[in-house]
Amino acid sequence: MNCYKFFLIVLASLSIAACDMHPDMHTLSSNKEGSAARVIAANNGCMGCHAVATTIVGPAWKRVSQRYKNTENAKDLLIAKIKSGSKGNWNAETKGQTMPGFEGRMTDEEISIVVDYILALDTTIQN
Ligand code: HEC
Numbered sequence: 323m324n325c326y327k328f329f330l331i332v333l334a335s336l337s338i339a340a341c342d343m344h345p346d347m348h349t350l351s352s353n354k355e356g357s358a359a360r361v362i363a364a365n366n367g368c369m370g371c372h373a374v375a376t377t378i379v380g381p382a383w384k385r386v387s388q389r390y391k392n393t394e395n396a397k398d399l400l401i402a403k404i405k406s407g408s409k410g411n412w413n414a415e416t417k418g419q420t421m422p423g424f425e426g427r428m429t430d431e432e433i434s435i436v437v438d439y440i441l442a443l444d445t446t447i448q449n
Contacts, residue, residue, distance in 0.1 A: 355435065355438065356439050356442070356446065358435055359435050359438070359440075360439070362432045363439075366427065368436070371419075371421070374443060377415045377416065380412070380419065384443045384444065386443075387440055387441050387442070387444035388444050391441065391444050397441060400437045400440065400441070401433050401434065401437055403421075405424060405433065406425060407420060408420070
């Protein structure tokens with residue numbers, strides 16, 4: 323096999339691998355701020371209860387993004403909810419689970435980065 327053919331085969335396999343990635347990973351790899359937000363969310367235990375596209379204990383973050391995208395002051399609202407915890411807004415999907423507050427466990431900047439990321443999910447991932 324010549325070098326050119328080998329190169330094409332490698333390129334094709336890489337493309338297949340890239341297309342097969344989960345939507346979360348597209349967000350992660352294509353958006354630097356998104357990737358910082360994912361690290362913060364993972365380090366603070368958010369992903370134990372949340373995922374981007376599916377409801378685990380807490381609602382799918384894409385659904386959160388869809389619900390609040392037209393709400394005035396959505397960012398401040400979600401920051402406040404993350405600080406103080408949240409309950410009763412997602413009962414239909416979460417069977418009444420509560421979310422603990424993160425005040426004092428995360429910096430304002432960390433919460434702000436994660437909220438920007440969540441609110442942008444509506445447009446940054448498909449499905
Ligand atoms: C122990 C599980 C758990 C953890 C950990 C958790 N959440 Fe939640 N989260 C929930 C539940 C349950 C709800 C739905 C609460 C409700 O019905 O109001 C929720 C709701 C939310 C909402 C929507 C709030 C609303 O009122 O609509 C946001 C935003 C959110 N979580 C972000 C986060 C972030 C960011 C973290 C990490 C810093 C995090 N969550 C960690 C369980 C969790």
